[in-house]
Amino acid sequence: MPGAAIEIENLTKDYPYGFLHLKKRRSLEGLTMQVEDGEVFGFLGPNGAGKSTTIKLLVGLIFPEAGTARILGKPISDIEMHRSIGYLPEQPYFYDYLTAAEVLDYFARFHDLSAADRRERVAKMLKKVGLETAGKIQLRKYSKGMLQRVGLAQAILHDPQVVILDEPMSGLDPIGRREVRDIILELKREGRTILFSTHILSDAEMLCDRVGVIVSGKLRGVGAPEEIVGVAAQGMEILFELPKTAANTAAIIAKATKTGDRYRWKVAEGELYAALEELRSSGAKVLSVAQVKPSLEEYFMHLIEAGRAQAAAVEVSGK
Amino acid sequence: MRRAGVVALNTFREAVRDRVLYNLVFFALLMIVSAIFVGEISIGVEEMVIKSLGLSAISVIGLLIAVFIGVGLVSKEMDKRTLYALLAKPVRRWEFLLGKFGGLVLTLAVNTLAMAVGLFAALWYVKQHLESFDAVLLVAIYFILLKLMLVVALALLFSCYSTPLLAILYTTAFYVAGLFVEDMRTFHSATTGEGASALPRILSYLLPNFENFDVMAAAAHGRAIPAALILQNTAYAAVYCAIVLLIAVAVFSKRNLK
Numbered sequence: 001m002p003g004a005a006i007e008i009e010n011l012t013k014d015y016p017y018g019f020l021h022l023k024k025r026r027s028l029e030g031l032t033m034q035v036e037d038g039e040v041f042g043f044l045g046p047n048g049a050g051k052s053t054t055i056k057l058l059v060g061l062i063f064p065e066a067g068t069a070r071i072l073g074k075p076i077s078d079i080e081m082h083r084s085i086g087y088l089p090e091q092p093y094f095y096d097y098l099t100a101a102e103v104l105d106y107f108a109r110f111h112d113l114s115a116a117d118r119r120e121r122v123a124k125m126l127k128k129v130g131l132e133t134a135g136k137i138q139l140r141k142y143s144k145g146m147l148q149r150v151g152l153a154q155a156i157l158h159d160p161q162v163v164i165l166d167e168p169m170s171g172l173d174p175i176g177r178r179e180v181r182d183i184i185l186e187l188k189r190e191g192r193t194i195l196f197s198t199h200i201l202s203d204a205e206m207l208c209d210r211v212g213v214i215v216s217g218k219l220r221g222v223g224a225p226e227e228i229v230g231v232a233a234q235g236m237e238i239l240f241e242l243p244k245t246a247a248n249t250a251a252i253i254a255k256a257t258k259t260g261d262r263y264r265w266k267v268a269e270g271e272l273y274a275a276l277e278e279l280r281s282s283g284a285k286v287l288s289v290a291q292v293k294p295s296l297e298e299y300f301m302h303l304i305e306a307g308r309a310q311a312a313a314v315e316v317s318g319k
Numbered sequence: 320m321r322r323a324g325v326v327a328l329n330t331f332r333e334a335v336r337d338r339v340l341y342n343l344v345f346f347a348l349l350m351i352v353s354a355i356f357v358g359e360i361s362i363g364v365e366e367m368v369i370k371s372l373g374l375s376a377i378s379v380i381g382l383l384i385a386v387f388i389g390v391g392l393v394s395k396e397m398d399k400r401t402l403y404a405l406l407a408k409p410v411r412r413w414e415f416l417l418g419k420f421g422g423l424v425l426t427l428a429v430n431t432l433a434m435a436v437g438l439f440a441a442l443w444y445v446k447q448h449l450e451s452f453d454a455v456l457l458v459a460i461y462f463i464l465l466k467l468m469l470v471v472a473l474a475l476l477f478s479c480y481s482t483p484l485l486a487i488l489y490t491t492a493f494y495v496a497g498l499f500v501e502d503m504r505t506f507h508s509a510t511t512g513e514g515a516s517a518l519p520r521i522l523s524y525l526l527p528n529f530e531n532f533d534v535m536a537a538a539a540h541g542r543a544i545p546a547a548l549i550l551q552n553t554a555y556a557a558v559y560c561a562i563v564l565l566i567a568v569a570v571f572s573k574r575n576l577k
Binding site for chain 1 (some may be wrong): 322325329332333336337342368398401403404405407408410411439573575576577
């Protein structure tokens with residue numbers, strides 16, 4: 001049975017604000033979770049939820065008010081731990097006076113690699129992220145997507161056992177997103193542990209063994225993506241057309257949403273067959289029936305409302 | 320320490336690619352023009368004028384680089400977030416700071432050395448030969464470099480916890496105040512109150528003493544500079560830089576990078 005690659009216990013972080021920084025805003029509250037060895041773990045949450053804060057705490061860019069974390073058994077304050085991790089910052093930016101090959105060579109030097117080894121790995125990484133032809137161009141001429149690729153290359157350059165990616169799909173076009181997904185899956189096949197943050201549920205569904213959902217600095221749930229989505233299943237959606245020959249359509253149109261010539265009708269799972277029967281009897285042409293998966297935003301709203309209801313119940317019982 | 324060296328070399332490379340060394344063209348032009356015209360306007364003192372002008376230019380250009388690049392050493396890396404990927408590597412924060420300091424000092428050393436060569440070339444052009452007492456110029460240039468190291472250390476410290484604009488103000492204020500350290504020490508003779516004379520005296524020992532590094536007049540006149548002063552200034556610059564860098568490390572090691 002695999003052990004935990006990342007162990008986080010009661011991690012808490014405050015950010016000071018206001019005049020003289022005397023006030024404090026809690027960004028992360030008592031975060032406790034584990035990422036198992038060899039798994040792809042998606043860290044989900046809306047903007048400002050605490051995802052980047054957690055990641056920055058793990059890589060030592062900021063320091064916690066309370067709590068501890070260990071990566072591969074080593075405390076995050078141990079500099080040796082950094083030999084085994086790769087990190088892609090959110091919206092990465094690198095020295096723009098360097099070329100991609102130079103910036104990768106620069107980072108490789110901190111991992112005590114020989115000149116020949118550095119050359120080989122830099123060439124390999126540039127090829128892997130699709131920048132082999134742009135490797136000798138200064139980064140100031142790179143697009144946002146190209147910088148993201150350089151960021152990914154520097155994160156995995158030294159064969160780290162644990163890869164931590166902060167919004168790796170951000171700023172990428174569909175092809176770039178696909179390539180990053182392929183790289184993450186390849187890293188998983190190689191047995192590495194990957195923790196990545198995102199606010200796009202489809203990315204997590206495609207890649208993750210497990211996801212953790214964080215809202216307002218608190219972990220709201222951990223589990224496989226299908227479990228997370230299943231919590232708030234929203235029924236079925238029927239896509240249909242109404243030919244000119246269709247009869248008694250007024251009641252159906254009132255319940256559906258029109259998009260072009262087509263209609264979408266959202267029904268509960270238990271009412272699906274009755275709805276299909278109604279469409280059949282009116283002469284509608286059913287094009288597809290699909291399960292409605294909630295958006296991450298809807299799931300968050302579900303979590304937040306559940307939290308509020310719980311808080312209200314506690315308040316009532318306390319009176 | 321090796322990692323600090325990697326950061327230092329990259330800092331030097333940044334300065335070169337950002338065309339910081341282009342100032343040498345300005346210096347070269349200044350020396351050429353001075354060497355051609357100075358003989359015509361100051362018969363008999365051309366050597367002294369060339370030396371004074373050269374040393375002043377080396378000092379001013381060096382100060383501009385030390386202050387304006389020094390204050391961006393850390394704050395620029397934080398603003399642009401280039402530091403994030405770097406600090407996730409096995410590199411300690413003090414190694415990063417030491418590397419940034421070393422990189423700019425290396426830049427200034429190369430720059431100063433090139434300007435020194437230019438100054439001696441101009442001097443040779445004017446006199447058609449060099450004399451042994453011209454070597455005093457080397458001591459003056461060495462003192463300028465020590466002074467620049469102190470300024471870089473101060474700029475780096477302020478760069479760790481302040482905005483570049485404020486860091487420029489703080490560094491300049493320390494530099495200017497450091498030029499009047501001796502006046503602060505003798506301030507008590509002009510006052511009667513105990514408290515009024517104690518504060519400037521305490522400050523005079525805390526502020527960097529830049530007056531000791533100014534031997535331009537002696538160098539311009541070819542007067543010898545005592546070996547004791549060379550040793551004293553070297554030790555002073557080393558100790559003061561070490562203290563300032565230690566404070567910078569203490570500040571930066573606890574800094575959250577948002």
